[in-house]
Amino acid sequence: DAKTTQPNSMESNEEEPVHLPCNHSTISGTDYIHWYRQLPSQGPEYVIHGLTSNVNNRMASLAIAEDRKSSTLILHRATLRDAAVYYCILRDATSGTYKYIFGTGTRLKVLA
Amino acid sequence: GAVVSQHPSRVICKSGTSVKIECRSLDFQATTMFWYRQFPKKSLMLMATSNEGSKATYEQGVEKDKFLINHASLTLSTLTVTSAHPEDSSFYICSARGPRGRTEAFFGQGTRLTVV
Numbered sequence: 001d002a003k004t005t006q007p008n009s010m011e012s013n014e015e016e017p018v019h020l021p022c023n024h025s026t027i028s029g030t031d032y033i034h035w036y037r038q039l040p041s042q043g044p045e046y047v048i049h050g051l052t053s054n055v056n057n058r059m060a061s062l063a064i065a066e067d068r069k070s071s072t073l074i075l076h077r078a079t080l081r082d083a084a085v086y087y088c089i090l091r092d093a094t095s096g097t098y099k100y101i102f103g104t105g106t107r108l109k110v111l112a
Numbered sequence: 113g114a115v116v117s118q119h120p121s122r123v124i125c126k127s128g129t130s131v132k133i134e135c136r137s138l139d140f141q142a143t144t145m146f147w148y149r150q151f152p153k154k155s156l157m158l159m160a161t162s163n164e165g166s167k168a169t170y171e172q173g174v175e176k177d178k179f180l181i182n183h184a185s186l187t188l189s190t191l192t193v194t195s196a197h198p199e200d201s202s203f204y205i206c207s208a209r210g211p212r213g214r215t216e217a218f219f220g221q222g223t224r225l226t227v228v
Contacts, residue, residue, distance in 0.1 A: 032215065034216060036219075038156075041203075041222065041224070042221055042222060043116075043118075043205045043207075043219035043220050043221050043222045044156070044205070044207075044219045045219070046216045046217075046218070049215060049216060087155070091215075093215075098144065098146065098207070098208075098209040098217040099146055099158060099161055100146070100156075100158070100207070100217060101158065102148075102155045102156040102157075102158075103155060104155050105155055
């Protein structure tokens with residue numbers, strides 16, 4: 001499974017945008033980039049995913065580098081409820097597996 | 113739609129006893145489910161893949177006799193921690209592939225097991 005690397009922690013002020021980076025230099029052409037977040041004492045929650053193009057949904061935006069070796073999750077206006085651990089995960093679309101290998105993730109702290 | 117529910121959310125058991133954790137897909141069928149465990153301040157670690165109607169596939173280093181997995185129906189997988197010891201205390205989380213047309217997996221809310 002291709003590996004991802006993320007900063008251990010980041011801080012943001014409330015109501016400001018947050019850019020969470022993820023490096024995946026060994027990504028293959030068929031790997032989807034998935035982002036999940038985990039609030040304290042809860043299971044991971046799906047945030048967004050993409051393959052090559054940038055993606056937007058009601059929760060966040062995903063910007064994918066042209067060479068696909070990195071991506072950035074963008075929270076447009078951070079709130080206190082966005083404080084969580086954010087995981088960037090690669091999933092091989094051709095294998096059909098949903099066996100996720102979690103990295104260390106980024107712990108986001110939102111300051112009031 | 114696409115809800116995965118775990119039960120119980122929290123359990124305390126005595127050393128030497130066994131405890132069963134259920135993982136249900138409430139509004140879709142899940143032929144494959146996954147079990148993870150998570151220690152405090154650590155990431156999720158995949159334990160095993162649960163396949164409906166067949167044996168589970170365990171990750172390297174996970175004792176299959178300690179962590180029994182049964183996937184008897186398309187909506188239910190169970191994880192039984194046998195002869196539990198304090199070192200088995202952890203947060204256990206299951207996930208399932210979403211229904212047709214959904215590319216993401218869905219996770220249960222987790223079960224916190226404390227062995228005393």
